[in-house]
Amino acid sequence: MEQKNIIEYSKEHEFKDHPSVKGLQIIEDKNNFPISWLNQQGYCEYQLYLEHVKGIRTPSTPEMTHGSAVHQQLEDIFKQDATPTTLPEAVETSKEKAIMSRECFVVSPSYGIRGYIDEIRMKPDEIVIIDDKPGRTPYQSTMNQVRAYCLAYKDMVGDERKIKAALRERGTENLFWIEIFTPDVEKEIEYTIKRMHRLFDGTKPFMPTKNPKKCHSCRFKHDCEHAQ
Secondary structure, eight states, rough: OEEEEEEEOOOOEEEEEOSSSHHHHEEEEEEETTHHHHHHHHHOHHIIIIIIIIIOOOOOOOOHHHHHHHHHHHHHHHHEEEOOOOOOHHHTTTTTEEEEEEEEEEEETTEEEEEEEEEEEOOEEEEEEEEESSSSOOOOOHHHHHHHHHHHHHHHHOOOSEEEEEETTTTTTOEEEEEOOHHHHHHHHHHHHHHHHHHHHTSOOOOOOOOHHHHHHHHTTTTTTTOO
């Protein structure tokens, strides 16, 4: 599969930082959050409050540091053989032959989400959007994250091809979970994204996890009044 390094996109959006929520941006007059936050939301919404609203900082865990290192290594290897291109060119090329890219940026001002897809495989008959994760368990939070990448890609590009969401064991080629991005799945992730926006605009409360095992391993446990 031909490797393409997408370095230019069809449209540049002006943005400004949200005045009180760290990491939240305002794009086209609407709050816009990183898609990776959906993973954190599925683990414990109150983590989002502690980190991004209260601004509490914690050291990176060994798992986070290792994951970042592996991710960067894969990106460096990819760039050695990849041909630079633009997103519109990649989309058109892939209608004739299969290509793949890494770190593909997607943004949807209408849904208020943005992020970088770990790997995208564009084929004449389908688009496969892959997110790398440690382990082999498809948690609801990680499934929601890759579904949101699919939603942002579809909204940004307007591609009519079938879209598949996939989770891959980091550092391997093992796709341990894959699904077709159907209209029903699209509605489900839209609902979750709407809840996220209600958290940040103050119309919904950040709910802490009820799982004491999550609290025990949480890096915010010493700063959280709900820690069990």
